[in-house]
Amino acid sequence: MTETRIVTPRAGSAELNKRGGSARRRSLPLVFLTPAFLVLLAVNAAPVVYAVVTSLQDYYLPFPAKRAFVGVENYANIFGDPRFWNSFKHTLVYVGVCITIQVVLGCFIAVLLSQQKRGVGFIRGVLLLPIVITPIAVAFLWRLMFSPSLGLLNYLLGLLGLGPFEWIYSPSQALPALILVDVWQRTPEMVLILFTGLLAIPDELVEAGKVDGANPWQLFWSIKLPVLKPFLMVGLLFRVIDLAKVFDVIYILTGGGPGVATETLSIYTYTTGFSFLRMGYSSALGLLLFALIVSLALLIIRWGEVKID
Amino acid sequence: MSKARTWIVVVLSALMLTASAQTAQIDWRQSEGSTLVVGGIKHAYTAALEKLIPQFEELTGIDVHLEVYSQDEFMNKRLIDLSSGSGIFDIVMLDQAIVQYARAGWVDALEPYFEDPTLVDAGAYGMDDYLPAMIGEGRVDGNLYGLPVTAAVQMLFYRKDVLADAGIAVPTTFDELYAAAVELNQPGKMAGILLRGQKIHSAWSSVGFVWSYGGRIMNDPVAPTAATFDSPEAAAGIAMYAKLLRDAGPLGAGNYTWYEALADFQQGKAAMYIDNAPFMGQIEDPKASTVAGKVGYAPMPAGPAGEYANSLAWMLSMSSSSKNKDAATLFLAWATGAQMALEIGQAAGTSARESFYASDWVGEHYPADWAETFVLSTKRANPESGFPRIVEIDEWLDIYGGAVNATILGTGTAQKNLSDAAVAMNRVFR
Numbered sequence: 136m137t138e139t140r141i142v143t144p145r146a147g148s149a150e151l152n153k154r155g156g157s158a159r160r161r162s163l164p165l166v167f168l169t170p171a172f173l174v175l176l177a178v179n180a181a182p183v184v185y186a187v188v189t190s191l192q193d194y195y196l197p198f199p200a201k202r203a204f205v206g207v208e209n210y211a212n213i214f215g216d217p218r219f220w221n222s223f224k225h226t227l228v229y230v231g232v233c234i235t236i237q238v239v240l241g242c243f244i245a246v247l248l249s250q251q252k253r254g255v256g257f258i259r260g261v262l263l264l265p266i267v268i269t270p271i272a273v274a275f276l277w278r279l280m281f282s283p284s285l286g287l288l289n290y291l292l293g294l295l296g297l298g299p300f301e302w303i304y305s306p307s308q309a310l311p312a313l314i315l316v317d318v319w320q321r322t323p324e325m326v327l328i329l330f331t332g333l334l335a336i337p338d339e340l341v342e343a344g345k346v347d348g349a350n351p352w353q354l355f356w357s358i359k360l361p362v363l364k365p366f367l368m369v370g371l372l373f374r375v376i377d378l379a380k381v382f383d384v385i386y387i388l389t390g391g392g393p394g395v396a397t398e399t400l401s402i403y404t405y406t407t408g409f410s411f412l413r414m415g416y417s418s419a420l421g422l423l424l425f426a427l428i429v430s431l432a433l434l435i436i437r438w439g440e441v442k443i444d
Numbered sequence: 445m446s447k448a449r450t451w452i453v454v455v456l457s458a459l460m461l462t463a464s465a466q467t468a469q470i471d472w473r474q475s476e477g478s479t480l481v482v483g484g485i486k487h488a489y490t491a492a493l494e495k496l497i498p499q500f501e502e503l504t505g506i507d508v509h510l511e512v513y514s515q516d517e518f519m520n521k522r523l524i525d526l527s528s529g530s531g532i533f534d535i536v537m538l539d540q541a542i543v544q545y546a547r548a549g550w551v552d553a554l555e556p557y558f559e560d561p562t563l564v565d566a567g568a569y570g571m572d573d574y575l576p577a578m579i580g581e582g583r584v585d586g587n588l589y590g591l592p593v594t595a596a597v598q599m600l601f602y603r604k605d606v607l608a609d610a611g612i613a614v615p616t617t618f619d620e621l622y623a624a625a626v627e628l629n630q631p632g633k634m635a636g637i638l639l640r641g642q643k644i645h646s647a648w649s650s651v652g653f654v655w656s657y658g659g660r661i662m663n664d665p666v667a668p669t670a671a672t673f674d675s676p677e678a679a680a681g682i683a684m685y686a687k688l689l690r691d692a693g694p695l696g697a698g699n700y701t702w703y704e705a706l707a708d709f710q711q712g713k714a715a716m717y718i719d720n721a722p723f724m725g726q727i728e729d730p731k732a733s734t735v736a737g738k739v740g741y742a743p744m745p746a747g748p749a750g751e752y753a754n755s756l757a758w759m760l761s762m763s764s765s766s767k768n769k770d771a772a773t774l775f776l777a778w779a780t781g782a783q784m785a786l787e788i789g790q791a792a793g794t795s796a797r798e799s800f801y802a803s804d805w806v807g808e809h810y811p812a813d814w815a816e817t818f819v820l821s822t823k824r825a826n827p828e829s830g831f832p833r834i835v836e837i838d839e840w841l842d843i844y845g846g847a848v849n850a851t852i853l854g855t856g857t858a859q860k861n862l863s864d865a866a867v868a869m870n871r872v873f874r
Binding site: 196197198282283284285299301302303304305306309389390392393394395406409410411412 | 520523527544547548550632635641642643644694695696697698699700704707708711713835836838839841842846849850853855
C-alpha cells in the first residue's frame with residue numbers, strides 16, 4: 136500500500152514558529168498542501184511524463200532491449216493510420232450524438248419533473264437506478280438483451296411486429312445501440328443536475344413571464360434556460376469528459392466490433408497497448424486522446440463561461 | 445464401532461491411493477516451507493485443481509496460493525507481472541500467447557527442470573502420454589515451455605432429431621455441410637449452422653477451413669516469417685466459412701463469439717454447430733441446455749485437401765522471475781503428472797492426456813461418439829500449430845480475424861480481404 140506522508144499541524148507549526156508570524160500565515164497552507172501535491176505528483180504527473188517519453192520511443196514490450204528513441208515517428212504514423220481516423224470519428228460521433236440526446240431529453244424530463252407536484256422523491260429515486268448500477272453489469276445486461284436470437288428486445292419488438300434487429304451484431308446498428316445504452320444509463324444524471332437548477336429559479340420570474348403572456352416554450356427558452364445555463368454547462372463538462380474516454384461498456388458489448396465498427400479512441404489505445412504490446416504507439420494514442428478531452432473540456436469551459444473557483 | 449471402523453478403512457485406503465499417486469522416486473519435501481503463487485483463469489480445470497491442492501501441500505510442505513481471475517483480467521495481470529519481472533506468479537496458465545512469452549524470456553524452458561531426476565521422476569510422469577497436438581502447443585523453437593492441462597479440438601455438433609426428421613445424413617464434407625445447413629436454415633427460428641463470426645474469435649475457428657482447402661496460415665510451421673493466408677486455397681476455405689454463415693447462419697453472426705453460439709445451440713436455435721469439443725459438457729447439461737441428449741458428435745467435415753480440426757490447450761508454465769523454481773517444478777510435475785491428470789480430468793471434464801480419453805471413466809460418462817471423435821481428431825497431425833508460432837499473436841488475431849470477419853459481414857471477397865490482411869501482417873513482421 137502506498138504510504139502518504141502526513142504533516143501533522145503540530146509538527147508544521149513547530150517548524151513555522153522559527154519564522155515570523157506573517158511568513159507563518161503565508162506558508163501554512165503550503166505545508167498542508169504538500170502531502171496532497173506529493174501524491175498527485177506520484178500518481179498523476181509522473182505517469183504522464185513517462186507516457187510522453189514512451190510515446191517518443193519504439194517500444195515493443197516483448198523485446199525491451201530494442202527500445203529506442205524515434206522522435207515523433209509514432210505521431211506521424213498515427214496521422215497516416217486509417218484505423219486511428221476511424222476510431223477518432225467514432226469517438227466524435229459517439230460523444231456528439233450521446234450528449235445531444237442527453238441534453239435535450241434531460242431538459243425535457245427535468246422540466247416535466249419540476250412541474251410534478253406529487254411523488255417527485257420516488258421518481259428521482261427511480262431515475263437514479265441506472266446510474267448506480269456498475270457499468271460492467273449494465274454492459275452484460277444489455278448484451279443479453281441485444282442478442283438477436285434470444286434477447287428480450289427483439290422478443291418485445293417482435294410482439295409489435297418489428298424487427299428482428301441485429302443490434303450490436305451488425306456494423307451499421309452497433310454504434311447506435313451503444314448510444315442507446317449510454318442514453319439509458321446517463322440521461323438521468325443530466326436530469327438530476329438540471330432539475331436541481333430548475334429548483335433554483337425563483338417562482339416570481341416564471342409568474343412574471345406568465346403574466347406577460349409567455350407560452351411554455353418561451354418560458355423555457357427565455358427564462359428557465361438562461362438560469363439553467365451554468366448547471367447545464369457543468370453537466371455537459373462532466374458528460375463530455377466521461378463520454379470521450381468511455382471504455383468499459385463498449386469493451387464488453389462489442390469490443391470495438393463488428394470489425395472496427397465501434398472502435399473508439401480509448402478502445403484502440405487499449406488494443407495497441409495491451410493486445411499488440413506496442414507501448415510507444417499506444418502511449419502516443421493515449422496522449423492524443425488526452426489532448427482531445429482537454430480541448431473539448433476547455434471549449435466547454437470557455438464557451439459556457441463555467442466558473443471554476 | 446463398526447461404523448467407525450468402516451470410516452478408518454475408507455480413510456486409510458484413500459490415503460494409500462493418494463500415496464500411490466506419489467510413488468515417484470524423488471524427495472517431495474525438498475522445498476518444504478516455500479510458497480508458490482499459481483495464476484489461472486476461472487475454468488473447470490482450476491476449480492478441480494483447487495480442491496486437490498491441499499494434497500500437494502500435505503505431500504510437500506509447500507504452501508500454494510491459487511489465484512483465479514476472469515479471463516481478460518488474468519491476461520492483463522499475467523502480462524504485467526511477467527513482463528515487468530516482478531515475480532508474483534511462480535506458475536501461470538498460458539494460451540496462444542506462449543510464443544510471445546517464450547521468446548520474450550518471460551517463461552522458462554522446462555527441459556532443464558524436467559530432466560533433473562531429483563525433481564521429476566520421468567517414469568511416473570509420463571511425458572509420452574500427452575496428445576501430440578496438445579503438447580505441440582507448448583513447444584516453441586524446439587523447447588517445451590508449457591504443459592497442456594486442457595484440450596480442445598473442433599468437432600461438429602448436430603441435432604440428431606432435426607437431421608433425422610429432414611432425412612439428412614451427417615455431413616462429412618464442407619459441400620455436404622453447406623447443403624445441409626442451407627436446407628435446415630429457418631430464419632428467425634433455427635439457424636442451419638453456428639460458427640464463431642466475431643473478429644478475434646473467428647481467427648482460430650477458421651484455420652481448420654484454410655488447411656482443409658490446402659492453404660497454410662504462415663510460410664513455416666515452426667518459425668514463420670511471412671503470411672501465406674492469402675493463397676487461393678486459403679481464400680477458398682474462408683469463402684466457405686463465410687458462405688455458411690451468410691446463407692445459413694444466425695442473424696448477427698458477424699459478432700458471434702462462442703458465448704452467443706453456445707447459448708443459441710443450447711436453446712435449440714441451431715441445427716449444427718462447429719466448435720470446441722469440451723462444450724459437450726454444457727450442451728449435455730440438462731439444467732443449462734434444452735437439447736441435452738439430442739445431440740450427435742462427428743468429426744470436422746473434410747475439404748478438398750483433407751480433414752483438419754483446429755485445436756488448442758491451456759498450459760501451465762513457469763515464470764522466469766519465479767524465486768522458487770524447484771518448488772514450482774515439483775508442483776508442475778505433481779499437477780500434470782499422469783496420475784493426477786486423470787484425477788483432475790475427471791473433475792474438470794478435460795485433460796490433455798491420451799490415457800484419460802481411453803479410461804473407463806470417460807466411456808461411462810461421455811457420449812461414445814464424442815470420445816471417439818475427440819481422440820480421432822486430436823491424433824491427426826495438423827500442418828501448423830493451432831495458433832501460428834509468432835510473437836505478434838494478437839496482431840495476427842486482429843488482422844487475419846478481421847479479414848475473415850469482413851468476409852462474413854460481406855465487405856469484400858475472401859481473396860481481397862485476405863490479400864490486404866497479408867500485406868498488413870507482413871508489415872508487422874518487418
